[in-house]
Amino acid sequence: MTLLLSALTIGLILSLLGLGVYISFRIFNFADITPDGSLTTGGALAAILITQGISPVWATLAGGAAGFLAGTLTGVLHTRFKIHALLSGILVMTALYSVNLHIMGRSNVPLVSLDTLASRAESWGLQAGGFSGNMSLMGRFFSPGDLAVCSATFIVMLFFSLLLYFFLRTNMGTAMRATGDNQQMITALGVNVAAMTTLGLALSNGLIGISGALLAQYQGFADVQMGIGMVVWGIASVIIGEALVGQNSGLGLRLTGAVIGSVLFRLLVAIALRWGLNPNDLKLITAVFVLVALVTPGLMERLKGRKSASKREEAPC
Amino acid sequence: MLKLKGLHLTFNADTPNENRALQGVDLEIPEGQFLIVIGTNGSGKSTLQNVISGALLPDEGQIILDGADLTKWSEHRRARHIGRVFQNPFSGTAPSMSIEENLALAARRGMSRGLSWALSPRIRRDIRDRIASLNMGLEGRLDIPIGSLSGGQRQALTLLMATWRTPKLLLLDEHTAALDPKSAEKIIRLTSDIVESKKLTTLMVTHSMPQAAALGQRLVMIHRGRIVRDISGEEKRRLRPEDLIRIFEEIRLIERLDESAAQMLRENYL
Numbered sequence: 343m344t345l346l347l348s349a350l351t352i353g354l355i356l357s358l359l360g361l362g363v364y365i366s367f368r369i370f371n372f373a374d375i376t377p378d379g380s381l382t383t384g385g386a387l388a389a390i391l392i393t394q395g396i397s398p399v400w401a402t403l404a405g406g407a408a409g410f411l412a413g414t415l416t417g418v419l420h421t422r423f424k425i426h427a428l429l430s431g432i433l434v435m436t437a438l439y440s441v442n443l444h445i446m447g448r449s450n451v452p453l454v455s456l457d458t459l460a461s462r463a464e465s466w467g468l469q470a471g472g473f474s475g476n477m478s479l480m481g482r483f484f485s486p487g488d489l490a491v492c493s494a495t496f497i498v499m500l501f502f503s504l505l506l507y508f509f510l511r512t513n514m515g516t517a518m519r520a521t522g523d524n525q526q527m528i529t530a531l532g533v534n535v536a537a538m539t540t541l542g543l544a545l546s547n548g549l550i551g552i553s554g555a556l557l558a559q560y561q562g563f564a565d566v567q568m569g570i571g572m573v574v575w576g577i578a579s580v581i582i583g584e585a586l587v588g589q590n591s592g593l594g595l596r597l598t599g600a601v602i603g604s605v606l607f608r609l610l611v612a613i614a615l616r617w618g619l620n621p622n623d624l625k626l627i628t629a630v631f632v633l634v635a636l637v638t639p640g641l642m643e644r645l646k647g648r649k650s651a652s653k654r655e656e657a658p659c
Numbered sequence: 660m661l662k663l664k665g666l667h668l669t670f671n672a673d674t675p676n677e678n679r680a681l682q683g684v685d686l687e688i689p690e691g692q693f694l695i696v697i698g699t700n701g702s703g704k705s706t707l708q709n710v711i712s713g714a715l716l717p718d719e720g721q722i723i724l725d726g727a728d729l730t731k732w733s734e735h736r737r738a739r740h741i742g743r744v745f746q747n748p749f750s751g752t753a754p755s756m757s758i759e760e761n762l763a764l765a766a767r768r769g770m771s772r773g774l775s776w777a778l779s780p781r782i783r784r785d786i787r788d789r790i791a792s793l794n795m796g797l798e799g800r801l802d803i804p805i806g807s808l809s810g811g812q813r814q815a816l817t818l819l820m821a822t823w824r825t826p827k828l829l830l831l832d833e834h835t836a837a838l839d840p841k842s843a844e845k846i847i848r849l850t851s852d853i854v855e856s857k858k859l860t861t862l863m864v865t866h867s868m869p870q871a872a873a874l875g876q877r878l879v880m881i882h883r884g885r886i887v888r889d890i891s892g893e894e895k896r897r898l899r900p901e902d903l904i905r906i907f908e909e910i911r912l913i914e915r916l917d918e919s920a921a922q923m924l925r926e927n928y929l
Contacts (some may be wrong), residue, residue, distance in 0.1 A: 532738035616730060
């Protein structure tokens with residue numbers, strides 16, 4: 343059960359990545375690949391600040407700010423210098439790899455026995471549990487420490503999700519959604535599309551930086567490789583979420599979908615690994631999964647089109 | 660109100676595809692005037708609108724609106740003073756967002772957009788009242804995505820959005836060309852209602868000769884990037900669609916004469 347609880351916690355942490363990808367990929371229809379770098383930047387900066395004795399709360403927020411800056415850079419490259427969306431992300435992601443190494447000074451920063459958000463939640467949980475060993479919940483046994491970490495992650499996730507939801511319903515957030523939906527219209531209503539796109543990418547990568555900071559604290563180390571493949575991971579979460587709540591549902595439901603998609607995907611992966619899936623195949627399977635999810639709707643459409651076309655051919659005479 | 664001075668714009672300059680879309684357009688529209696612009700395909704009438712709205716920048720010339728020189732302003736900055744309705748009914752609204760969200764966006768055209776609630780109770784009440792006044796039966800369905808409406812409904816809402824905050828200039832770019840005749844008629848009636856009641860300075864481009872004859876206080880015809888006719892006052896009031904078609908014929912005839920004259924000169928002197 344510890345395995346599932348850990349999968350659930352990581353799923354909740356990465357749901358902030360899912361929400362970030364939702365902003366770039368769904369609101370702006372912008373294939374932003376920066377997260378592969380910015381997630382690590384968030385984790386690296388938070389980890390190094392924590393080893394310097396800075397409060398983990400500030401370290402986490404600093405990780406978010408680093409992601410925000412990375413997203414701003416991608417946005418400026420794309421809107422100001424007219425570099426292709428994908429290439430802007432690749433440039434920033436590649437540059438960040440070196441930046442991340444510089445931040446950490448080496449390729450891996452361990453956080454064992456340091457004061458992190460995870461260790462705080464765990465000790466709080468152990469105190470509340472009265473060091474009574476494992477707790478029983480629905481007939482299963484959990485360590486109160488793990489349970490506390492998972493609950494704390496849930497609260498943090500809920501806080502940022504609600505913040506994003508409320509932001510997207512403000513005047514600025516509504517204009518941001520419209521920018522992704524119809525640039526011509528929102529320009530005619532006086533919104534600077536370039537600035538709005540940059541802000542959107544900054545927010546997206548800010549959330550992802552926080553996700554990286556939390557992930558580093560939960561797993562107990564920051565690693566320069568921790569962001570690799572994360573964009574595809576986020577897209578998979580968003581797609582699973584959409585399959586669950588439908589593409590035309592309201593904003594709140596769609597954000598919830600991205601969160602649930604992330605958790606569900608992580609749980610599925612944990613179960614598959616438990617059943618003996620080779621961990622080396624994980625990224626391949628994730629990529630194939632996203633490919634299938636992207637291609638299927640188009641194929642269905644074409645199949646339908648062919649059917650109705652053949653009907654039309656039969657109809658006259 | 661709006662002053663255009665010597666507008667020039669050439670696409671693909673110095674290439675075989677060179678297209679001189681505007682070749683010195685001078686035009687002055689007084690406050691509250693409803694101006695109709697007609698012209699053949701490729702005459703430059705849409706280019707003229709795009710230069711005024713800021714979607715295109717002119718090579719030469721000046722655009723002055725209410726005393727302010729807009730020539731170097733970006734498109735989104737000009738939106739503070741200019742309301743627009745496009746030819747494509749899908750261009751003027753954000754399809755995946757609700758009707759009321761679209762209108763709330765329009766209610767802040769050109770204003771700062773901060774962190775206050777987009778759909779406050781007050782703006783919602785306003786939106787319901789104004790949409791009810793369109794008599795389209797949409798006031799009970801304000802939360803549905805605007806993309807699920809018909810082209811005519813969307814164009815009516817775009818018109819409402821463009822004029823929600825009274826613009827100094829209203830630009831209508833063949834805004835009924837993509838609609839069926841019945842919807843087009845409704846939109847035209849709505850257009851003249853709004854323009855008259857708010858006394859808006861309006862520049863409307865149209866393909867339809869009946870519309871050009873029936874609407875507006877003044878008519879300008881553009882041909883090959885130049886204004887070739889400017890009709891106003893009593894003459895505009897008496898104008899019928901047949902007259903406009905006759906003017907088009909005349910212009911075409913003059914052009915053919917020019918060409919054959921040039922041909923003759925070439926043959927005789929070269």
